[in-house]
Amino acid sequence: MSSPAVQVAMIEWEDGFRRLEELRLPARREEVIRRVVDEIVAELERRLGQTFSLAELVSVYDGSAMWARDIAQRTAPDVWAHDLTIVQDAAFARFARNAIDFRP
Numbered sequence: 001m002s003s004p005a006v007q008v009a010m011i012e013w014e015d016g017f018r019r020l021e022e023l024r025l026p027a028r029r030e031e032v033i034r035r036v037v038d039e040i041v042a043e044l045e046r047r048l049g050q051t052f053s054l055a056e057l058v059s060v061y062d063g064s065a066m067w068a069r070d071i072a073q074r075t076a077p078d079v080w081a082h083d084l085t086i087v088q089d090a091a092f093a094r095f096a097r098n099a100i101d102f103r104p
Helices: 004-022 027-048 054-062 065-075 087-096
Strands: none
Touching: 004 027, 004 054, 004 087, 027 054, 027 065, 027 087, 054 087, 065 087
């Protein structure tokens, strides 16, 4: 059983992933916002590597808003692509699926 912190984070991440999937954007905008998510995932890979637990991911999440926003701003100049409740949380949801203790 996972900790309450992991459970809460997973809810937030899955909500961000759901919101990303529910966006109805023109193809170019969708490509931009998905590129932002991809870049945040790439940064998570650099920070955590390939073997990590959900607790370790939550620890990184707790201090990630600043660097995730920096990545979003560098990747896309469009302010609409910087909504961390979508791009950051969707990236963490996607990355969480690779955790050693992830259970669908």
